Amino acid sequence: MDFVRPEIKAMGGYVPGEQPKGNEAVKLNTNENPYRASEKVYAAMRQAGEVGLSRYPNAMGQPFREAAAELFDLTPDWFLCGNGSDDILTILTRTFVGAGELVRMACPSYILYKSLAEIQGAACEEIRFRDDWTLPPYFGLPADASSPDSPLRTPAPPLRLVFLPNPNSPSGTMIPQEQIAAFAKTLPCPLVVDEAYADFAPSHCVELVKSNPNIIVTRTLSKAYSLAGLRFGYLIAHPDLVYELAKVKDSYNCDAVSIAGATAALRDQAWRQENLKKILANRAVLTQRMRELGFLVPDSCANFTWNVHRDKNVSHKAIYEFLKRHGYLVRYMNYAGWGDGLRISVGTEEQTRACLALVERALNETEPVVTAHNKQ
Numbered sequence: 001m002d003f004v005r006p007e008i009k010a011m012g013g014y015v016p017g018e019q020p021k022g023n024e025a026v027k028l029n030t031n032e033n034p035y036r037a038s039e040k041v042y043a044a045m046r047q048a049g050e051v052g053l054s055r056y057p058n059a060m061g062q063p064f065r066e067a068a069a070e071l072f073d074l075t076p077d078w079f080l081c082g083n084g085s086d087d088i089l090t091i092l093t094r095t096f097v098g099a100g101e102l103v104r105m106a107c108p109s110y111i112l113y114k115s116l117a118e119i120q121g122a123a124c125e126e127i128r129f130r131d132d133w134t135l136p137p138y139f140g141l142p143a144d145a146s147s148p149d150s151p152l153r154t155p156a157p158p159l160r161l162v163f164l165p166n167p168n169s170p171s172g173t174m175i176p177q178e179q180i181a182a183f184a185k186t187l188p189c190p191l192v193v194d195e196a197y198a199d200f201a202p203s204h205c206v207e208l209v210k211s212n213p214n215i216i217v218t219r220t221l222s223k224a225y226s227l228a229g230l231r232f233g234y235l236i237a238h239p240d241l242v243y244e245l246a247k248v249k250d251s252y253n254c255d256a257v258s259i260a261g262a263t264a265a266l267r268d269q270a271w272r273q274e275n276l277k278k279i280l281a282n283r284a285v286l287t288q289r290m291r292e293l294g295f296l297v298p299d300s301c302a303n304f305t306w307n308v309h310r311d312k313n314v315s316h317k318a319i320y321e322f323l324k325r326h327g328y329l330v331r332y333m334n335y336a337g338w339g340d341g342l343r344i345s346v347g348t349e350e351q352t353r354a355c356l357a358l359v360e361r362a363l364n365e366t367e368p369v370v371t372a373h374n375k376q
C-alpha cells in the first residue's frame with residue numbers, strides 16, 4: 001500500500017478493549033457503567049428521533065452546551081462537544097500538533113494519546129509515573145533531551161501538547177490540583193487534563209480552567225452516565241481556544257439523537273448521584289476483597305481498580321484467562337518496562353462479588369498454572 005503515508009504504515013493503531021459477540025460475558029474490562037442510563041435520556045432520544053432526523057443537527061450541540069454551562073456555572077462558549085471524548089482528543093491533537101513536533105503524556109496511561117500523536121507524524125515523550133503513581137516535577141517543564149525519561153535527540157523538538165488523565169487509568173489515582181496548576185504555569189503549551197473518570201472522584205480541575213488559559217479539561221458521558229454506546233464527550237476551555245478548536249472538528253460531529261440524549265443525561269444529576277453511590281459502594285467491596293486476596297490495590301478515584309499481586313509468582317495473565325473461561329472479562333495490562341496487572345471495572349454488586357469469587361478460585365485452583373512459568 002504505497003499510497004499510505006509512512007507515519008500511518010509505521011504505527012500499530014489503537015486496539016480497543018475486547019467486545020464479546022453475544023451477551024454471555026460479563027464485561028468488566030472497559031470501564032463501562034453496569035447500570036442502565038436515566039429513563040429521561042431514552043425519552044429525549046426517542047423524541048429527537050421522531051422530530052429531527054431529516055434536518056442537520058445544531059453544529060455546536062448548543063442545547064448540550066447550555067446544560068453544561070448551567071452545571072459548571074460558565075457560559076456555553078467554554079464548551080465544545082464531540083463524538084465521544086476520543087473525538088475531542090483527536091480535535092485537540094490536530095489543532096496543536098504538527099509533524100516533527102512533540103506530544104508528552106504520562107505513562108502508563110491511556111494508550112490512544114500515542115496513536116493520535118503518531119497520526120500527526122509527531123514524536124512522543126512518555127514520562128513515567130513513579131512507583132507510588134506520583135509524577136516527577138519535569139513533567140511540567142519544556143522538552144529537554146537530558147531529562148531521565150527522555151528518548152529525545154538534542155535539540156528536543158518543540159513541545160506542543162501534554163496529556164494527563166486524572167484520575168489516571170489504569171491506576172485510578174490522582175495528581176493533586178495544586179501540582180496540575182504548577183505544571184500548567186511552567187509548560188509552554190496546553191495541558192489536557194483528561195477527566196473521563198472525574199465524576200467518580202472527590203475533586204476535578206474545572207475551576208483551574210477558568211484561571212489558567214492553557215489548561216483544557218475533557219469529559220465523557222461514556223462512564224459516569226452509562227452512555228458508552230451513545231458516543232458523546234466534551235471539553236472545557238477558554239472561549240478563544242474553543243473558537244479555534246471548532247474549526248478543526250467535523251462540521252456535524254454530534255448527531256441530533258446523541259445531543260438530545262447527552263443533554264438529558266447532564267440535566268438529570270439526581271440519576272448521576274444515585275448511580276455514583278452504587279458504584280462507590282461496589283468499588284469499596286472490590287478494593288477491600290482484592291487486598292484480602294493478596295493484591296496491592298491503590299485507592300481508586302475512578303470506576304475500576306488496578307490490581308498487582310504481592311506474590312511475584314502469581315500470573316496475572318493466568319487469572320485473566322481463568323476469569324475469561326468462566327465468562328468474566330477483565331483487562332490484562334502489560335506495559336513494556338513497567339510490569340503487568342489486572343484492571344477490573346466496578347460492576348453491579350452481584351457481578352463484583354461473582355468476579356471476586358472467581359479470582360479467589362483462580363488463586364487456589366489454578367495454582368499449578370499460576371506458577372508454571374516459575375517451575376521450568
Ligand SMILES: *Cc1c(COP(=O)(O)O)cnc(C)c1O
Pocket residue numbers: 031083084085086087110165169194196219220221222228232233
Ligand atoms: C474511556 C476513556 C476515554 C474515552 O471516552 P469516550 O468518550 O468513550 O471516547 C478517554 N480517556 C480516558 C482516560 C478513558 O478511559
